Amino acid sequence: MTSGAPIGILGAGAFGGALAVALAARGPVTLWGRDLRPGQRALPRLRDVDLPPAVTTTDRIEDALDAIVLLALPAQALSGFLSQHAALLDGRALVACAKGIDLNSGLGPVEVIAAACPNATPAVLTGPSFAHDIARGLPTALTLACADEAQAIALQAALSTPVLRVYRTTDVIGAELGGALKNVIAIAAGAAIGAGFGDSARAAIITRGFAEMTRLAVSRGARADTLTGLSGLGDLVLTCTSEGSRNFRFGLALGAGEPFDPAITVEGVATASAAAALARAEGLDLPITAAVSDLCQGRATIQTALAALLARPLKEE
Numbered sequence: 278m279t280s281g282a283p284i285g286i287l288g289a290g291a292f293g294g295a296l297a298v299a300l301a302a303r304g305p306v307t308l309w310g311r312d313l314r315p316g317q318r319a320l321p322r323l324r325d326v327d328l329p330p331a332v333t334t335t336d337r338i339e340d341a342l343d344a345i346v347l348l349a350l351p352a353q354a355l356s357g358f359l360s361q362h363a364a365l366l367d368g369r370a371l372v373a374c375a376k377g378i379d380l381n382s383g384l385g386p387v388e389v390i391a392a393a394c395p396n397a398t399p400a401v402l403t404g405p406s407f408a409h410d411i412a413r414g415l416p417t418a419l420t421l422a423c424a425d426e427a428q429a430i431a432l433q434a435a436l437s438t439p440v441l442r443v444y445r446t447t448d449v450i451g452a453e454l455g456g457a458l459k460n461v462i463a464i465a466a467g468a469a470i471g472a473g474f475g476d477s478a479r480a481a482i483i484t485r486g487f488a489e490m491t492r493l494a495v496s497r498g499a500r501a502d503t504l505t506g507l508s509g510l511g512d513l514v515l516t517c518t519s520e521g522s523r524n525f526r527f528g529l530a531l532g533a534g535e536p537f538d539p540a541i542t543v544e545g546v547a548t549a550s551a552a553a554a555l556a557r558a559e560g561l562d563l564p565i566t567a568a569v570s571d572l573c574q575g576r577a578t579i580q581t582a583l584a585a586l587l588a589r590p591l592k593e594e
């Protein structure tokens with residue numbers, strides 16, 4: 278494969294680290310993390326995989342400002358981070374790798390970038406992909422969403438490798454809401470399994486959860502067919518069916534009444550509240566999303582949440 282343009286990655290957690298490993302197959306990558314040492318090869322959040330020589334590590338953002346900059350930070354950290362570093366980041370191609378809705382503003386990652394860096398080309402990289410799969414070089418398909426089609430084509434080419442297959446779309450809202458909302462439904466699926474409700478209940482949650490995802494995304498301007506793609510249904514299936522998912526594992530613990538390590542990133546908690554607020558503003562009924570929000574905020578128990586869902590009036594599918 279021909280050498281690609283240098284890529285900067287801001288955020289050295291599991292996903293930033295995995296993308297650095299994968300993209301090093303194309304060309305030089307600079308990985309920034311707030312505690313990253315120059316020459317560091319092992320990352321605490323990405324076990325069992327060392328960074329290859331084509332990855333330079335740094336704790337100076339200035340070192341990672343390449344033509345393409347990936348923002349591999351949790352969704353709730355993005356706005357503050359961008360405001361803090363806007364002078365350095367504005368005007369560049371900024372690709373959010375986060376899946377969530379900002380709780381303060383109700384915005385997705387691309388709108389968060391646009392608000393903080395109005396001269397940037399904002400995009401989002403999303404889709405079904407566990408960091409440990411990508412880092413191990415397993416075949417993976419992602420979606421790159423950018424409103425500007427020419428930029429989407431360029432970013433798709435720059436971020437694809439022989440095993441990382443990137444599709445593209447200009448439907449930014451659809452791609453980012455699919456990625457954000459699947460985490461909420463994965464918490465519900467995990468909670469159902471953790472509480473012992475069984476696989477049939479999980480199938481119902483996945484299906485009716487998908488209907489909620491589509492309803493909210495379409496009301497916000499997304500195309501319905503984007504939700505049936507990798508960034509929506511694809512990621513929903515992965516996250517609701519694998520204990521590789523932190524959101525699913527968090528749900529399992531919630532359903533079983535067990536504690537969960539608060540240091541682990543679980544995007545669906547904040548996004549459930551943000552999505553429930555958006556649904557109220559749009560006048561939409563999203564019962565599973567509301568139940569997850571209530572469960573996470575301690576306003577419901579798994580038993581009261583189930584009873585409320587089952588007591589809803591019978592309706593046409």
Ligand SMILES: NC(=O)C1=CN([C@@H]2O[C@H](COP(=O)(O)OP(=O)(O)OC[C@H]3O[C@@H](n4cnc5c(N)ncnc54)[C@H](OP(=O)(O)O)[C@@H]3O)[C@@H](O)[C@H]2O)C=CC1
Binds near residue numbers: 290358374406
């Ligand atoms: N892990 C996965 O399989 C996948 C994750 N994603 C998405 O990627 C995003 C990031 O997740 P992931 O990498 O897994 O999360 P991790 O918890 O593994 O890592 C998060 C990283 O962000 C850093 N960070 C958090 N807040 C800030 C801040 N304010 N300033 C600077 N750095 C900060 C953390 O630094 P520190 O360690 O110093 O706290 C850490 O390095 C999420 O939106 C997730 O949904 C998408 C696809 C797959």
Ligand SMILES: O=C(CO)COP(=O)(O)O
Binds near residue numbers: 407408516523525
């Ligand atoms: O987004 C992911 C898979 O596509 C990772 O899911 P978790 O954040 O639940 O681990």
